[in-house]
Amino acid sequence: MQELVNRAKALLADGTVARVLGWKAGEFAYDPEPAFFETEEDLKDFVYDGFCGANLSKYMIEASKLEGKTLVFLKPCDSYSFNQLTKEHRVDREKAYIIGVGCKGKVDVKHIKEAGIKGIESIVGADYPNPAETLEIKTLYGDKTISYKDAMLERCHVCKGKDHVVFDEQIGESADTVDAERFAEVEKIEAMSPEEKFAFFRAELSKCIRCNACRNVCPACSCRKCVFDSTKFDSAQKANTTSFEEKMFHIIRAFHVAGRCTDCGECSRVCPQGIPLHLFNRKFIKDINTFYGDYQAGEDIEAQAPLTDFTFEDREPGQFAERG
Amino acid sequence: MKKIAKSDLSKLFAAIAEGSELYLPVKVAGQTNFAPYTADAEVDVDTLKTVKSAKDIFFPQSENLYTCKTDEEKNISITPEALQNENFVVYGMRGCDAKGMEVLDKVFLSEPVDSFYAARRAHGTVVAAACGEPEETCFCKVFGVDCAEPVADVVTWTVGDTVYWNAYTEKGEALTAKLADLLSDADEKAVEDEKAKIRAIVEKLPYSDLSLDKFGAGKTMELFDSPIWEELYKPCLACGTCTFVCPTCQCYDIKDYNTGKGVQRFRCWDSCMYSDFTMMAHGNNRTSQMQRFRQRFMHKLVYFPDNNDGMYSCVGCGRCLERCPASLNIVKVVKAFQEGAGK
C-alpha cells in the first residue's frame, strides 16, 4: 500500500496531478470510502485493501470537470469502464492520470455477513498486495474465519481479465481468481420453464425498493438526466408500486446499457436487497456475443458498439429461441 | 411474564393470523423484510435487522390516496381509499424500529393528522423483540433506545429455546389473552439475565458512546455553512438507499398515475438525495448534491430536534451503515463534526 501512497505523493509534489482519487478508511474494518486527496498531508488517511471494491471510474465524470489532472487508482476491471466512458466522451482522458493497480480479487462484507458472521470488530487478511487465504475475523461473539474466496465479490469469480486496458503506469501483480463460468447463471435460468423463470424473477424483483443505487453506481448509466427521473414520465419513479413497475425499470435499465455495460458488477454489489442485477446485463451480453459476435465493452475504444451497428444478415427477432 | 417454546412459534403465528392480519419478518430470495404472514412464508425471526424497516407497515412505500374515474355517461367520481379498519399485529419489530415509530408519530399524528397513518397506528399491535445479539453497526444507545427492553405493546426475549413474552399495554394484554392457550406462565429470572447480558454487549459496541454535542436543536447557524459538508458529500452517489431503509425518514411525494381510464393519486416515499426532491414550479431549492446530502443529516440531527423538543430523528439502527454503496453514513457525519471542531 505504501507504494501507492508514495507514487501519489510524488505525482502531487511534481505537479503532474492536482488531486488523488483513492480510498479512505471507514468506520469499520470493512468499509473504506472513495475519497479525494489534495495534499500530501491528506494522504495520511489513504488506505487500500481487499475491501476497496467500488469502481472509481464513475467518479471520474465529475473529476473531469475540475481544473488539472486527477490521479486515479483503477483495478483491471475498472479500466474497462473508464475506457467506455472515454469512448462516450463522458470522461476526459487528458484529465486523468491512471495508475493501474494489480488485483487479486476483492471481498465484500456482505458475503461475510451472509456466512452468519456478525458483530465484527476486526478483520485480518485483506491486505494489499497479498491477501491471506483466510480472513481472520474477531467478533463480539467469538473469533471466526472465512476463506478469502468465499468473501469475494461475484465479479471476481468470473473476472474478465487482469490486464488494464488503459493506464499511465502500473503497480502491483495480479492473480487469477476465476473459478466459475461467466454465463453459467444465465444459462441456468435460460434452461428453466417460463413458469420457473417468471417465479424466479418475480421473487427477486419484488424486493426492489427503487433506491436507484444500481443506476447511480453504474459507470454506463451516465445520462445527465435519467428518463426515470423525469416528472413528465408516467411511472412511479421512486416506488416499486406494482409488479409491472419493477420489471419495466430493470428491463429498461439493463437495455439502456446493453452493448455498453462492461460487466463490472457494481449493480449487484450495491443492491441493498441483494438482487442479482448482473443477470440482466449479462443476459444482454451473452445474446450480443451469440447473435452479433463476441464483444467486450470498454476493451477497444474504437470498436463499433453492437447496438449502433448491423449486418444485412442479422437474425430476425422471432428466431432468438432457435440459437445453436 | 409468559413463555412459549421457540419450536411452537409457528403455532403462535398461525393463531395470531387467524384473528387478524399478521406482519412479520419473512425471507424472500435471501433477504428478510416485513411481510404479511402466510402459511408457506419463510418466517425469519433470527435476522437482527430487516432490510427495510418496519415503518413500511404503517407508512407504506407507496399507497393510493384516491381514485378519479369517468363512467360511460362522463360523470366523474372520486373514491377515497379506505382507511385501515381491521386490527393487525406486527411481530418481531426491534427496539430501534419501535423508537422510529415514535419519531413518525411526531410527524404524522400532530396536526394536521395523517388519517391513513393514524388509522394504522390505532389498529396495530406491536410485538417487539429484544436484540439478543446486537451488531457492530448498532448505536441505538446513543438515542436512548434500550434494545434489551423495547417500548412496545408486547416485548419478547429469546433465551435458548424459549421465547418469553410480556405485555406492557392494554392492546398487548388483549393480544396475550387471545393467545392464552399457547402461552404459559414464566418467571422473570431468565429475562432479567438476558437483559443484563444484552446491555453488557451494548456497552462494548464501538459507537454506543458517540457524542452528539455538536448537534441538536438550535445548531443550524453553526453547522449549515460548515466547510465540512463539502468534504463529506463527495463519495455520495445520490441514490436513495439510506432514506429507503431508514426507520425514521418520513418525506413523501404525491403523484398521479394515469390508468388510461382514470387517475390514481398515490403517495410514495421520497428521498432528499434525489434531484427532484421538493421540486416546485420555480425549480428546486437544493441544486447541488452537497445541499441534498446536508439536508438529510441536518434534518435528522438539527431541524427535527428544533421542532420536537430535542428529539433526534435517528434511532441508531445502523441500516445506513450497512447498506450505503459508498460507505457513507450518519456516524461518519457526526464524527467528522466532532473531530472538525478540534481543528
Add this chain to the structure above:
Amino acid sequence: MSLNNEFKPKIVAFCCNWCSYAGADLAGSSRLAYPADVKIIRVPCSCRVNPMFILRAFEKGADGVIMCGCHPGDCHYSTGNYYARRRMTLLFSMLDYLGIERARTRVEWVSAAEGVKFSQTMNEFVEDIRKLGKNVRLEDLRCRN
C-alpha cells in the same frame, strides 16, 4: 365489458409510416378483413419504436404487441429497420428470459404492396394471442379497472 365472456384480446401494432401503414391501408381498401382488436399506432420508422413503447403497451392493457416495418433493405431511411431488428431481437430475448410468453411479441416486415400479408399476419397474431389468453405477466394492476 363485452356481453358474452369470449376473450377479446387487445393488440397494439406499431406500423412504420412508409411501408406497413400503407400495407394496412391497402388491406383496408382491398377489403381484406382483419380483426378489429388490432389498434395501429403509426410511427415514422420501425426504428422509432423504443423498447419502452412495447412495455408501455403491455402496461396499459395490451395482450399482444406487434411491430411492422419495411423489409430489410427497403427502409425509407435506408437503415432504420436494421437497428430496430437488433433492438427487438434483444428485447424479445429478454422478455423470454423473464418468463413472459414469447408469442405475445412479434416483428413482421410488411411492404406497402402487401395488403394480403398484413391482413394474414394480423389474423394469425390475434389467433395466437386468443389462444394465450390475457396478459397477466406484464400487466399493471392499476390499469385493470
